[in-house]
Structure formats: structure tokens, C-alpha cells
Amino acid sequence: MRPSPEHPPAPRQSSSRSPETEAGAGENCQAALSAPAASTSAKAQPGTAHSASASPNTGNAATANVGMACPNTEGPEAGAPETGASDRNGLEARNVTVRFGRRTVLHDVTAGPFTRGTIHALLGPNGSGKSTLLRAMAGLLPSSACVTLNGEDLSAMSLTARTRKCLYLPQDLPAPVHLPVLEALMAASHTGGGFQAPQQDDAVRDALDRLTQFGIAPLALRPLDELSGGQRQLVGLTQAFSRTPEAVLLDEPLSALDLHHQFAVMTVLRRETTARQLVTVIVLHDLNIALNLTDTVTVLHEGRIMASGPPADVLTPALLRETYRIRARIEHGADGRSFVSVDGIA
Numbered sequence: 001m002r003p004s005p006e007h008p009p010a011p012r013q014s015s016s017r018s019p020e021t022e023a024g025a026g027e028n029c030q031a032a033l034s035a036p037a038a039s040t041s042a043k044a045q046p047g048t049a050h051s052a053s054a055s056p057n058t059g060n061a062a063t064a065n066v067g068m069a070c071p072n073t074e075g076p077e078a079g080a081p082e083t084g085a086s087d088r089n090g091l092e093a094r095n096v097t098v099r100f101g102r103r104t105v106l107h108d109v110t111a112g113p114f115t116r117g118t119i120h121a122l123l124g125p126n127g128s129g130k131s132t133l134l135r136a137m138a139g140l141l142p143s144s145a146c147v148t149l150n151g152e153d154l155s156a157m158s159l160t161a162r163t164r165k166c167l168y169l170p171q172d173l174p175a176p177v178h179l180p181v182l183e184a185l186m187a188a189s190h191t192g193g194g195f196q197a198p199q200q201d202d203a204v205r206d207a208l209d210r211l212t213q214f215g216i217a218p219l220a221l222r223p224l225d226e227l228s229g230g231q232r233q234l235v236g237l238t239q240a241f242s243r244t245p246e247a248v249l250l251d252e253p254l255s256a257l258d259l260h261h262q263f264a265v266m267t268v269l270r271r272e273t274t275a276r277q278l279v280t281v282i283v284l285h286d287l288n289i290a291l292n293l294t295d296t297v298t299v300l301h302e303g304r305i306m307a308s309g310p311p312a313d314v315l316t317p318a319l320l321r322e323t324y325r326i327r328a329r330i331e332h333g334a335d336g337r338s339f340v341s342v343d344g345i346a
Ligand SMILES: Nc1ncnc2c1ncn2[C@@H]1O[C@H](COP(=O)(O)OP(=O)(O)OP(=O)(O)O)[C@@H](O)[C@H]1O
Pocket: 026, 027, 028, 029, 100, 105, 124, 125, 126, 127, 128, 129, 130, 131, 132, 133
């Protein structure tokens, strides 16, 4: 953690307890999420037909899920105070160090706990380590990190079991395969293989309901490879929420969406997060969305956590100057909303 005299002490900051451990090589991380029959690439294929379909790609699992069991998470009698009550509700990653080749991109980061029923934003400039942290939490990078979810040690689970509990949607747009949206969605939710007439199948009705929730029901019969980038991103989100994880990790889920759909997706995220008591972690670049529509934020900079806590406490002009290198003010609208007003480059 860099010293930061300009901004006040953050509500929570990264741990620097243990020395770095070798965690990752320079390989291309492979997503743990399987594709339906139409797409069979072994590479980390995101989104639509891939990422939200939470069956693990077992071929990748052997190399990706090499996390070690956390200390002191097996029960109250085994727990030390350090990993005690706070671990029991929410998602926490401890001592995440990731190296690509000789370059360390995450330095013994400890993030969370991100509590159930809340939306947590990972923020930071390009290359600060947000996606890497998310992938490490998902078990997709070799890491000695300890990751717990609602008291359970994810690091010790198989990638299959881990993915069922903690679903990861990558940053890249869903692959444009020639597959109808509805079929891709059903493949993702494991509710059936081939297409069936909607009126005959509850699973299809559920899928259509889910598409309606994300405002893309009219796309149900359109092939994925004919959709726009934003439409494919919405399909990927729809797939993610057709599963029943306890936590969702969404890497820039709004990046291809217009303002209407950004707001609509955040509304769905809020509703689902509350109703299912999910832990929702999203990587964002839009600080105004973070300020107004998330519960807590963590700001990364150069592979370290600069601050974590309620957005209004964390996103100060001093922190924005230090991390994003901008001169900015936080302004407050009459409706109680806040927004970042950028005056220039710092
Ligand atoms: N497979 C890889 N091999 C080598 N270096 C990598 C790899 N993946 C990421 N990095 C490096 O790790 C650092 C953090 O990358 P990461 O994608 O986590 O950043 P980010 O904060 O998500 O950035 P952005 O906002 O641009 O998406 C960057 O310097 C990046 O170049």
C-alpha cells in the first residue's frame, strides 16, 4: 500500500501480512465455464454461450484451480479470531498475489468481506488489477489465495463446485456463435438441450421470463452471431442470472451498454441481489454508477488496494487524483445523488 497523505484513512485497506507467494505464470487464463454444444473452444470464451453456463471446463480446471485450503475455516473450533465471524457472511479473498511471468500484478491483496445482499464495485484505472482479482476470486488463476464464501472455503473446492457457488462472467463479449438466444440461455441454465415449443415447456417460459427481465425478450429466437455487442452482453447477463449461485462476479458488465440498459441492468442487479441475498461484485469504470448504485467500493491501484468502503467515503478528490490522475470534485444533486465532475488531468 502506497502511503497516501492526501486522503484520509480508508475504511479498509489491503493486508500486507505475508510475503508474496508465486501464484501465476504468464499463461492465458482459461475460464472455467463451459459452452453449449455449438461452441467448443477450450480458450476462455466469455459470455453468451460460455461464461454464464456454469459447468466447468474440466480440461482447464486442473491448471486453473490450484488454490489451497484456507487456514481456520473448517468450523468454529478450528477458527482463529483472524478468520472468524466476518468470514461467515459474504465473500472474502485473502493474500491474493498474482504474477504473470516475472511481473507481480497483485501484491498480497486482501479484499472483502463483500456481504450478502449487497452490490460491491471494484474500481481502479486500466491495468490496476481488477479483472485479475476477480479471476483469482473465481479460482481461474493459479493462486495460493484463500477465498471464502459465507464461511465456506472456495479455494479447497473443485472448480465445478466452486463455480456453482460463485459465478464469474468475464469482461469479453459473448462469443458470436450461431445459436438462438433462447437455446443458449437454456443450455446455460441446464434446463434442456434442444429447442422446444415455448408453450409446452416451463423451462422455456422461465427462460423467456429471464429475457424479459433484462429487456431482451424480442431477441429470443435471434441467433447470437447476428446480435450487436450490447445485445450479446445482455444475453451473457441473462445467462448468469439464470443460474443460482451465492455470489456473482461480473467483469465490466455494462461496458457495451447504452445508458438505458446500464440503468436497467443495475436495477435488475439490485433486485436480484436483494431477493436472493447474493454477493454481487462488479468491475466498473463509471464512477457515477459506483457512487449512486452500489453499496461499497474497493479501489485498486498498481495491484494494491487503495481504499474500500461506502462509495461516498472512498471516492474523494484526493483519492481520484492519486489513483486516476484526475482533478475532480464530488458534486451533490438536489435529489441526493452525487456525481464526479472532472476538471482536468492531474
Ligand atoms: N495473461 C496475462 N499475461 C500477462 N500479463 C497480464 C495478463 N493478464 C493481465 N495482465 C497484466 O496484469 C495487469 C492487470 O490487468 P487487469 O486486466 O487485471 O487490469 P484491469 O484493472 O482489469 O484493467 P482494465 O480496466 O484495463 O480492464 C495489467 O498490467 C495487465 O497487463
